[in-house]
Ligand SMILES: Nc1ncnc2c1ncn2[C@@H]1O[C@H](COP(=O)(O)OP(=O)(O)O)[C@@H](O)[C@H]1O
């Protein structure tokens with residue numbers, strides 16, 4: 218099968234410190250891969266390198282079979298960055314924020330009717346169509362996360378990359394999210410998720426890649442023994458210190 | 469050129485004020501050509517300044533206009549020195565300064581506020597130094613550029629103002645989705661394939677053009693206020709970006725035109741009246757919308773989560789700061 222993301226021996230530095238020390242990672246079409254690991258193990262840096270936000274110092278990195286330096290087809294990629302806060306300095310509605318996703322198609326041209334329809338569909342997918350005209354600042358954490366996911370979905374991406382999409386998200390929103398991923402994968406898209414806990418995503422995950430200190434510690438393939446339930450950890454539980462939820466069945 | 473005019477303050481106007489009664493008084497200032505020019509300039513500035521200001525406010529760079537204003541002062545002085553148009557010279561120099569500041573920010577080699585501080589000092593000192601080197605020039609020649617003036621807006625100034633404003637509106641309105649995306653979430657904007665660096669530089673040049681558009685009437689030291697205050701006043705009441713932009717332009721026109729007229733009667737530099745009226749408008753907007761905001765905040769808290777969802781719904785996630793969104797880019 219076509220490999221949508223492929224990293225081979227990727228290393229990267231941030232502020233002069235080596236952060237990735239040789240990452241191998243492949244996500245093929247139709248696969249859901251979870252990136253796990255303790256805080257600071259390099260999960261965000263890995264996905265940011267994959268979308269060209271962190272320059273790599275060695276190794277090979279391809280998107281859809283094209284080396285990243287020559288990759289231009291950004292409309293095929295939906296990206297949900299890890300974030301701490303929502304709004305900028307000026308009010309903006311849910312629809313205005315989500316519409317930014319369509320610029321991957323429009324570039325420097327104004328949006329057209331088809332773009333606004335795509336925005337509406339994406340908002341329906343995450344169950345926020347009725348909040349389209351509300352300012353993002355009035356949304357809860359879970360709703361805000363859904364806005365950012367809708368923004369990444371506006372182009373019907375073939376690759377969805379989400380950095381901790383479940384952080385601070387209520388259970389209802391987590392289910393919406395899992396459903397969205399299920400639909401996307403059903404259409405043959407590839408999904409790369411950074412997660413702290415698997416939650417309702419667990420049954421969807423084909424492979425878990427566990428990072429530690431900027432290296433792949435181990436890879437767990439989805440087996441038949443994968444449990445169908447996963448204890449839900451309270452959101453404010455302490456971050457997993459070294460071994461991420463190894464006791465939780467899948468791993 | 470405008471610096472050839474005998475007086476840079478509004479005094480000849482005050483002296484020429486004829487005693488008129490009632491109805492005539494209201495629009496009497498329209499009979500003066502200089503006042504017509506000043507009002508055209510004020511109108512154009514009022515629309516233009518907030519169109520750029522909204523992006524700076526969104527990116528929390530409200531002071532950038534001030535930095536550019538100081539650099540423009542060096543440009544004005546160079547215009548005197550080389551006996552060319554101070555306006556176009558100011559455009560050139562402030563655009564170079566703004567682009568330099570943006571490149572410094574993007575390179576991550578200097579902290580944003582320090583780059584801005586350097587620009588303030590260098591621009592101001594350069595302006596004073598150069599103006600004194602200019603034949604027959606003195607710091608007094610800069611006064612109308614520092615504080616604005618209704619009497620010294622020349623016909624060629626109007627031409628420059630209209631051309632520059634057209635450019636600013638074309639960029640600020642035509643690329644509003646793109647600039648919004650870049651200012652809202654630069655990391656995401658890059659992953660949509662937008663030319664983020666080029667857009668950042670374009671915004672810097674546009675801000676420089678705006679400063680020079682506004683400098684003749686508002687004055688370089690207060691230019692930034694007209695870019696920022698209407699936006700901040702507008703967002704007291706608005707919910708959307710488009711709504712904020714529209715309301716800010718309305719406020720901008722209101723304060724710049726009324727401030728210009730008021731300064732004609734009060735015989736003070738228009739920059740000060742415009743800014744004070746803008747501040748008054750902001751205070752009024754804040755006071756009027758306070759109950760609305762409070763009610764809205766209460767309503768935002770109301771929607772209860774669907775039954776059986778007790779898991780922590782947190783408004784802000786204490787996640788590690790994303791390096792790309794801090795003021796110091798990691799590259
Ligand atoms: N801008 C930066 N400069 C220097 N070091 C950084 C920067 N950003 C992240 N790091 C370091 O890189 C390591 C990996 O970070 P990250 O990929 O964000 O981890 P994770 O997402 O797994 O929590 C951490 O040790 C962090 O301190």
Ligand SMILES: [Mg+2]
Nearest residue numbers: 260261262299
């Ligand atoms: Mg992270």
